[in-house]
Amino acid sequence: MVSRPVVLASNRGPISFAIGADGQLDATRGAGGLVSGLGPLVANTETMWVAAALSEGDREAASAGVIEAEGFRVRTLAIDDDDLQQAYDVVCNEHLWFLYHGLFDLTRSPAFDETFFAAWDAYRRYNERFAHTLIDEAPADAAVLVQDYHLSLVGPLVAAQRPDVRCVHFSHTPLAPPHLFRVLPSRVGEELVAGLAGHHRAGFHTPEWAAEFRATAQELIGVDPATFVSPLGSDIDSLRAVTTSAEGEAEAERLTALAAGRQIIGRVDRVELSKNVLRGFTAFANLLRRRPDLHGTVVFAAVLYPSRGGVAAYSRYGDEVTATADAINREFGTADWRPVELDLSDNFARSLAVLRKADVLLVNPIRDGLNLVAKEAALLNERDGTVVLSREAGAHDEFADHVLSINPFDLVETSVALETALAMTPAARTTMAAGLREAAASRGPSDWLADQLRAADED
Amino acid sequence: MVSRPVVLASNRGPISFAIGADGQLDATRGAGGLVSGLGPLVANTETMWVAAALSEGDREAASAGVIEAEGFRVRTLAIDDDDLQQAYDVVCNEHLWFLYHGLFDLTRSPAFDETFFAAWDAYRRYNERFAHTLIDEAPADAAVLVQDYHLSLVGPLVAAQRPDVRCVHFSHTPLAPPHLFRVLPSRVGEELVAGLAGHHRAGFHTPEWAAEFRATAQELIGVDPATFVSPLGSDIDSLRAVTTSAEGEAEAERLTALAAGRQIIGRVDRVELSKNVLRGFTAFANLLRRRPDLHGTVVFAAVLYPSRGGVAAYSRYGDEVTATADAINREFGTADWRPVELDLSDNFARSLAVLRKADVLLVNPIRDGLNLVAKEAALLNERDGTVVLSREAGAHDEFADHVLSINPFDLVETSVALETALAMTPAARTTMAAGLREAAASRGPSDWLADQLRAADED
Numbered sequence: 001m002v003s004r005p006v007v008l009a010s011n012r013g014p015i016s017f018a019i020g021a022d023g024q025l026d027a028t029r030g031a032g033g034l035v036s037g038l039g040p041l042v043a044n045t046e047t048m049w050v051a052a053a054l055s056e057g058d059r060e061a062a063s064a065g066v067i068e069a070e071g072f073r074v075r076t077l078a079i080d081d082d083d084l085q086q087a088y089d090v091v092c093n094e095h096l097w098f099l100y101h102g103l104f105d106l107t108r109s110p111a112f113d114e115t116f117f118a119a120w121d122a123y124r125r126y127n128e129r130f131a132h133t134l135i136d137e138a139p140a141d142a143a144v145l146v147q148d149y150h151l152s153l154v155g156p157l158v159a160a161q162r163p164d165v166r167c168v169h170f171s172h173t174p175l176a177p178p179h180l181f182r183v184l185p186s187r188v189g190e191e192l193v194a195g196l197a198g199h200h201r202a203g204f205h206t207p208e209w210a211a212e213f214r215a216t217a218q219e220l221i222g223v224d225p226a227t228f229v230s231p232l233g234s235d236i237d238s239l240r241a242v243t244t245s246a247e248g249e250a251e252a253e254r255l256t257a258l259a260a261g262r263q264i265i266g267r268v269d270r271v272e273l274s275k276n277v278l279r280g281f282t283a284f285a286n287l288l289r290r291r292p293d294l295h296g297t298v299v300f301a302a303v304l305y306p307s308r309g310g311v312a313a314y315s316r317y318g319d320e321v322t323a324t325a326d327a328i329n330r331e332f333g334t335a336d337w338r339p340v341e342l343d344l345s346d347n348f349a350r351s352l353a354v355l356r357k358a359d360v361l362l363v364n365p366i367r368d369g370l371n372l373v374a375k376e377a378a379l380l381n382e383r384d385g386t387v388v389l390s391r392e393a394g395a396h397d398e399f400a401d402h403v404l405s406i407n408p409f410d411l412v413e414t415s416v417a418l419e420t421a422l423a424m425t426p427a428a429r430t431t432m433a434a435g436l437r438e439a440a441a442s443r444g445p446s447d448w449l450a451d452q453l454r455a456a457d458e459d
Numbered sequence: 460m461v462s463r464p465v466v467l468a469s470n471r472g473p474i475s476f477a478i479g480a481d482g483q484l485d486a487t488r489g490a491g492g493l494v495s496g497l498g499p500l501v502a503n504t505e506t507m508w509v510a511a512a513l514s515e516g517d518r519e520a521a522s523a524g525v526i527e528a529e530g531f532r533v534r535t536l537a538i539d540d541d542d543l544q545q546a547y548d549v550v551c552n553e554h555l556w557f558l559y560h561g562l563f564d565l566t567r568s569p570a571f572d573e574t575f576f577a578a579w580d581a582y583r584r585y586n587e588r589f590a591h592t593l594i595d596e597a598p599a600d601a602a603v604l605v606q607d608y609h610l611s612l613v614g615p616l617v618a619a620q621r622p623d624v625r626c627v628h629f630s631h632t633p634l635a636p637p638h639l640f641r642v643l644p645s646r647v648g649e650e651l652v653a654g655l656a657g658h659h660r661a662g663f664h665t666p667e668w669a670a671e672f673r674a675t676a677q678e679l680i681g682v683d684p685a686t687f688v689s690p691l692g693s694d695i696d697s698l699r700a701v702t703t704s705a706e707g708e709a710e711a712e713r714l715t716a717l718a719a720g721r722q723i724i725g726r727v728d729r730v731e732l733s734k735n736v737l738r739g740f741t742a743f744a745n746l747l748r749r750r751p752d753l754h755g756t757v758v759f760a761a762v763l764y765p766s767r768g769g770v771a772a773y774s775r776y777g778d779e780v781t782a783t784a785d786a787i788n789r790e791f792g793t794a795d796w797r798p799v800e801l802d803l804s805d806n807f808a809r810s811l812a813v814l815r816k817a818d819v820l821l822v823n824p825i826r827d828g829l830n831l832v833a834k835e836a837a838l839l840n841e842r843d844g845t846v847v848l849s850r851e852a853g854a855h856d857e858f859a860d861h862v863l864s865i866n867p868f869d870l871v872e873t874s875v876a877l878e879t880a881l882a883m884t885p886a887a888r889t890t891m892a893a894g895l896r897e898a899a900a901s902r903g904p905s906d907w908l909a910d911q912l913r914a915a916d917e918d
Contacts, residue, residue, distance in 0.1 A: 044788045105564035106825050107732045111741060112869045179636055185869045273566045282570060336795050409643045
């Protein structure tokens with residue numbers, strides 16, 4: 001099917017460069033969902049990957065043009081430091097992320113002042129920098145796969161100069177319905193929506209996010225954009241490489257020893273406001289309060305990655321997460337039982353051990369583009385574990401029949417779902433887990449990539 | 460047109476009873492938008508008004524059945540103290556109000572636990588109490604006009620026992636689009652929407668709120684409810700009675716003296732999270748920062764009524780309002796100029812003086828069912844004052860062509876609108892104010908009442 005040369009564009013690239021002791025550039029393969037999913041598919045191909053320079057080494061690499069390293073052809077863009085910080089921190093992390101996940105406390109924030117408008121100008125320049133590079137360097141008739149909310153404005157800029165190139169955008173987040181999008185300053189909202197809509201196609205993980213985008217585009221700028229839906233599948237092979245490693249096995253043994261025969265409720269997440277970690281703990285406490293007979297029989301193993309610690313709202317949230325876990329352990333813990341095992345050590349192998357060994361996986365985001373953890377858990381789990389899944393996660397669309405669905409704001413429903421999952425018969429667990437595995441295995445990253453290339457080819 | 464006997468049902472009635480020194484009941488005519496708007500229309504008619512007993516005297520009155528006082532026929536309902544508190548404070552004020560105005564800080568609240576579900580049961584009993592009284596006491600073929608979000612469940616309960624009676628519901632708040640309504644626990648959301656949809660008609664101030672309700676009912680319970688749209692008009696005569704009183708005139712003189720020839724930006728609101736008082740002050744500070752030449756030439760007169768002081772979020776908000784006004788006065792004030800004149804004395808005549816004498820009225824709610832203040836200002840103002848109006852207020856629907864429209868989250872846009880309004884030529888002000896007056900005068904409370912009665916008559 002694929003005849004067009006492929007170019008990927010994303011904020012973070014597949015390779016991170018460092019300046020070695022000898023002054024030479026050392027290349028390291030990066031982490032992150034996009035890279036781990038897409039990386040294997042485009043390594044050792046002609047695909048060019050355009051990304052922002054995020055380190056001193058990256059900036060050095062930027063001056064070298066396209067660099068071939070670790071099987072990738074990477075084009076790193078040196079972007080003005082201040083522009084990058086404004087675009088990434090202020091516009092993307094502090095505003096678009098909050099908007100798309102419904103996290104604003106509207107009584108007080110956002111409050112758009114000159115600082116924001118300056119940051120928006122930086123976001124525009126950041127997008128223009130990508131667009132200019134693509135205009136200059138994309139092969140003839142290329143399909144450019146533009147990834148995520150950092151790069152909303154690229155498509156129409158490229159199309160104006162390079163009608164041979166097809167830019168397809170893919171949103172890894174949800175979007176926002178019209179009444180929430182109207183929170184943005186008018187010209188910013190219109191420019192953002194026009195940018196996304198100006199791509200050849202705009203892709204989303206679920207029909208609902210695509211419908212929200214179309215409704216928003218209709219209301220804000222009066223156009224009906226071309227969209228497509230393609231949920232990302234998890235790259236299970238690269239995860240298995242970790243779980244079967246010596247470190248992976250050691251972490252699994254460590255967790256089994258920690259649980260000491262108790263049932264395990266597990267969760268793996270970034271310490272991220274949308275992930276709803278606090279209500280997850282509180283629902284567990286609710287269960288322990290209602291069911292004293294469960295004391296000592298279950299451990300909540302939460303492996304959480306610190307995230308965006310530089311943003312005040314995130315460091316405050318992290319403090320609350322720790323305090324809530326501590327409070328539960330103080331209220332219910334005994335000499336030989338700690339109800340919550342909270343791990344913030346940023347240990348990837350440890351997080352996969354939780355996905356393998358948990359009897360119950362709690363995935364309760366407030367709102368989530370997809371939630372790849374739910375998919376990974378489905379494929380890695382070795383105990384026919386039951387997934388308790390928020391109906392507000394994009395993955396719920398594919399998994400509704402094979403999980404216990406919850407409203408993430410309802411502590412009682414969440415607590416009862418955990419209780420139900422812990423008490424399920426082996427036969428019921430096996431049936432549910434088999435259905436979940438089948439649903440999760442039905443698509444991999446290559447299907448998702450193929451959908452984007454197909455979208456680029458559609459007229 | 461009206462042939463059906465009319466019954467009004469609302470949480471707060473037109474009369475408040477107190478037990479006098481002699482042990483007898485003293486009746487006082489109450490305040491509040493609904494009473495001041497509807498009161499004159501139904502006083503001295505056969506209309507029965509059913510309301511909750513909110514005081515010791517009201518509860519005493521409840522045992523007497525229908526009481527005729529101050530021209531009203533009032534039926535006060537004694538409701539269990541705890542039920543009333545749970546239904547009114549927990550369900551209505553802390554949850555439905557926040558839901559309908561988009562005020563939840565979803566990272567942390569709501570978190571539905573057993574306390575909420577118990578309060579929901581109380582809300583149901585509170586609604587059942589109204590329904591049973593209406594079933595027992597409504598005249599044959601009555602049109603029952605059920606008011607606001609306190610009483611969402613009455614209609615279908617009455618209809619099941621009294622098919623001759625037509626219950627029409629009217630929402631003075633916005634409603635919520637489906638994705639926000641989904642925040643509620645499933646069975647609560649479904650019961651609430653089914654309750655509203657089970658009225659003969661459900662009325663709203665704007666087409667947008669009605670459309671949100673229909674979309675929500677479609678998504679949550681799969682029905683397409685019958686709605687109607689009827690913006691309330693202000694009862695200007697009762698306001699004029701105050702402005703032309705000795706107290707009213709004295710307050711107008713007081714304000715004029717306070718301004719000492721400076722231009723007046725005015726606002727009148729409850730200290731209410733949805734009213735967006737903080738961003739209003741911050742936008743004013745932004746203007747003073749950008750335009751030093753305006754220092755000493757303008758006063759921001761804010762008359763704010765304390766509200767729901769018992770709710771922690773409100774008392775905290777009140778503290779922030781005072782602190783923000785103080786900070787602006789410290790930063791910009793001089794020996795003979797205080798930029799913000801903040802008045803929290805709960806003085807009705809004083810608030811009307813602001814509406815009369817302001818050169819610019821700031822009405823910038825985050826989200827608002829209608830906003831009657833904007834309508835009152837249009838009719839009372841004596842200086843061809845310009846209204847700076849949030850596009851998220853229901854009243855914006857009627858007034859868009861005769862105000863300066865703002866996005867309430869955009870401080871720069873708000874600040875520029877204030878600047879523009881202060882600088883408008885007398886001719887431009889006159890034209891805009893005339894258009895606004897005409898739009899505001901086009902409907903009064905009697906039109907709104909007639910719309911409800913017409914909705915009751917429709918088949």
